[in-house]
Amino acid sequence: MESSGKNLIIVGAGISGLVCGVYAQRSGWDTIILEKALNPGGVSTSWVRKGYTFEGGIHWLIGAKEGVPLHDIWTESGALQANNPISFRDPIYTIIDGDRKAELHRDLKTLSKIDRRDRLALALLRFHVWCFTFFHSPVQDIAGVKARHPRGFSLMEFIKMGPAVILTPWLMAFSAGTYCRRFRDPLVRNLLETVVDPRINALSLIYTLSSFTSGDSGYPKGGSLVMARNMADTFTSLGGEIRYRTTVLEVVREGERYVGVRTSEGLLRADAIVISADARTAIDKLFAEPLQDGWARRMRRKMETAQCMFVAIGVKADLSSRPRCARLMLREPLHAGGLVFDAITVNNYSGYEGYAPEGCTPVTAILPGACYDYWKAAKENGNYYDLKKEVIAAFVRVVSEFYPETAGKVEVTDMATPMTYQRYCDTFEGSYMSDWRPWRFASTAPLRYKPGLYFTGQRTAFSGGLPVAAETGRRTAQHLCKDYDIEFVSH
Ligand SMILES: Cc1cc2nc3c(=O)[nH]c(=O)nc-3n(C[C@H](O)[C@H](O)[C@H](O)COP(=O)(O)OP(=O)(O)OC[C@H]3O[C@@H](n4cnc5c(N)ncnc54)[C@H](O)[C@@H]3O)c2cc1C
Numbered sequence: 001m002e003s004s005g006k007n008l009i010i011v012g013a014g015i016s017g018l019v020c021g022v023y024a025q026r027s028g029w030d031t032i033i034l035e036k037a038l039n040p041g042g043v044s045t046s047w048v049r050k051g052y053t054f055e056g057g058i059h060w061l062i063g064a065k066e067g068v069p070l071h072d073i074w075t076e077s078g079a080l081q082a083n084n085p086i087s088f089r090d091p092i093y094t095i096i097d098g099d100r101k102a103e104l105h106r107d108l109k110t111l112s113k114i115d116r117r118d119r120l121a122l123a124l125l126r127f128h129v130w131c132f133t134f135f136h137s138p139v140q141d142i143a144g145v146k147a148r149h150p151r152g153f154s155l156m157e158f159i160k161m162g163p164a165v166i167l168t169p170w171l172m173a174f175s176a177g178t179y180c181r182r183f184r185d186p187l188v189r190n191l192l193e194t195v196v197d198p199r200i201n202a203l204s205l206i207y208t209l210s211s212f213t214s215g216d217s218g219y220p221k222g223g224s225l226v227m228a229r230n231m232a233d234t235f236t237s238l239g240g241e242i243r244y245r246t247t248v249l250e251v252v253r254e255g256e257r258y259v260g261v262r263t264s265e266g267l268l269r270a271d272a273i274v275i276s277a278d279a280r281t282a283i284d285k286l287f288a289e290p291l292q293d294g295w296a297r298r299m300r301r302k303m304e305t306a307q308c309m310f311v312a313i314g315v316k317a318d319l320s321s322r323p324r325c326a327r328l329m330l331r332e333p334l335h336a337g338g339l340v341f342d343a344i345t346v347n348n349y350s351g352y353e354g355y356a357p358e359g360c361t362p363v364t365a366i367l368p369g370a371c372y373d374y375w376k377a378a379k380e381n382g383n384y385y386d387l388k389k390e391v392i393a394a395f396v397r398v399v400s401e402f403y404p405e406t407a408g409k410v411e412v413t414d415m416a417t418p419m420t421y422q423r424y425c426d427t428f429e430g431s432y433m434s435d436w437r438p439w440r441f442a443s444t445a446p447l448r449y450k451p452g453l454y455f456t457g458q459r460t461a462f463s464g465g466l467p468v469a470a471e472t473g474r475r476t477a478q479h480l481c482k483d484y485d486i487e488f489v490s491h
Contacts, residue, residue, distance in 0.1 A: 014042025017276030019473025041228030052314030057224030078234025337371030
């Protein structure tokens with residue numbers, strides 16, 4: 001693509017920054033991405049310890065199905081290529097509670113075998129999920145952009161989404177946990193609570209389940225790091241540049257216009273700047289004065305963060321006969337980060353090619369909940385590492401209780417807390433994704449802020465996760481093209 005002669009700086013090589021960068025570069029912008037970490041992907045990342053790959057990002061990728069609008073963004077941005085085909089696990093989840101065990105399959109049928117008292121609740125669940133089968137994150141052109149390959153929203157698509165649109169306000173009004181409580185059998189209830197954090201709204205639960213039943217959610221081979229590297233390679237192959245270990249300290253304004261960014265190496269000028277780093281952090285840290293626009297003040301006041309601890313162990317044991325993803329109902333609660341867990345969801349990566357030496361298995365768990373203050377205090381008090389060791393030891397005990405073949409076979413351990421996400425990616429309160437509670441509308445950052453300055457990523461739209469990163473990355477690139485009268489080229 002011929003250069004438009006316009007320079008763009010993107011702050012952050014997370015998924016939204018990479019999507020935006022690929023589209024902008026392809027459309028003729030000369031783009032530099034500045035990334036404080038060593039790798040692309042932001043919080044969507046995986047890493048290797050002593051031969052074990054720990055998947056610390058993608059657990060499911062929505063937009064995995066060909067023909068779905070989001071899938072096009074994943075292919076156009078280079079995220080999905082021949083080297084990372086998608087696999088679709090089934091059962092999606094298994095629950096183990098003492099002697100009882102149940103599985104959640106993509107067709108949801110097995111649930112009916114569990115408890116006949118839940119027939120009505122199950123019929124409703126299947127109906128709600130069906131309504132969302134035709135609902136896809138809309139990907140369309142913004143008004144007024146010159147797109148080489150225009151992308152609209154057909155009347156038929158709109159009609160198909162009708163049932164989901166009608167249900168949406170209702171499902172947003174209460175939590176996923178409340179929805180699950182319609183089921184009388186605790187086994188089914190707990191199984192469904194595995195799908196999303198029960199505190200977020202029921203819409204997220206139904207949307208996620210429907211993405212499983214429709215085959216739109218899967219896991220790309222090689223996980224987060226392969227996907228992010230694919231995107232970074234696509235971006236650089238188009239002529240873009242990524243500078244790692246480069247922290248943006250300030251976005252610089254001259255008069256009414258934003259003109260560049262300051263790093264430790266000095267001022268870097270550009271025609272436009274995109275902030276893909278966490279906007280909630282950015283409004284306080286990346287400007288000469290904290291931003292005081294209405295949306296920024298609302299964001300400070302209302303935004304809740306989704307925090308978690310991520311625990312990972314590598315065991316010298318073959319767990320291929322164990323469930324891929326199991327909710328383990330604990331006899332003794334597990335204490336971690338000032339929180340108490342009656343159950344944990346354990347991911348078993350046996351059979352994932354190249355993730356561990358022969359006969360060995362990476363095992364991980366996300367422990368969600370507000371624990372930033374706890375870990376921050378631990379850092380300040382100097383007992384951070386001791387407390388982490390206690391959590392890891394408790395996790396090892398749980399895994400060996402449920403899977404005795406792992407006892408005494410742990411070769412490597414690792415753990416991330418909100419302090420880790422804050423240190424590596426500067427997410428606000430070390431959050432790992434955005435949070436969407438019932439009837440909460442925390443303010444989002446505008447994609448197009450002031451002359452020369454744009455936002456993208458997880459704080460710029462509901463609901464969160466990778467779909468939002470992808471869709472807002474594309475939309476921000478369209479705003480850039482529209483404002484500078486450049487044709488938007490998607491592929
Ligand atoms: C354990 C875990 C599991 C998850 N599972 C899923 C899942 O299964 N499905 C799903 O859809 N989503 C999942 N998510 C959420 C998803 O990964 C995120 O919502 C998404 O990656 C956010 O992308 P982003 O580009 O908006 O932000 P980020 O990933 O935060 O990217 C921002 C980038 O900006 C960089 N940066 C920040 N400040 C600066 C600065 N001053 N200078 C330079 N660079 C800077 C950061 O280092 C980072 O690379 C998960 C996340 C985690 C942590």
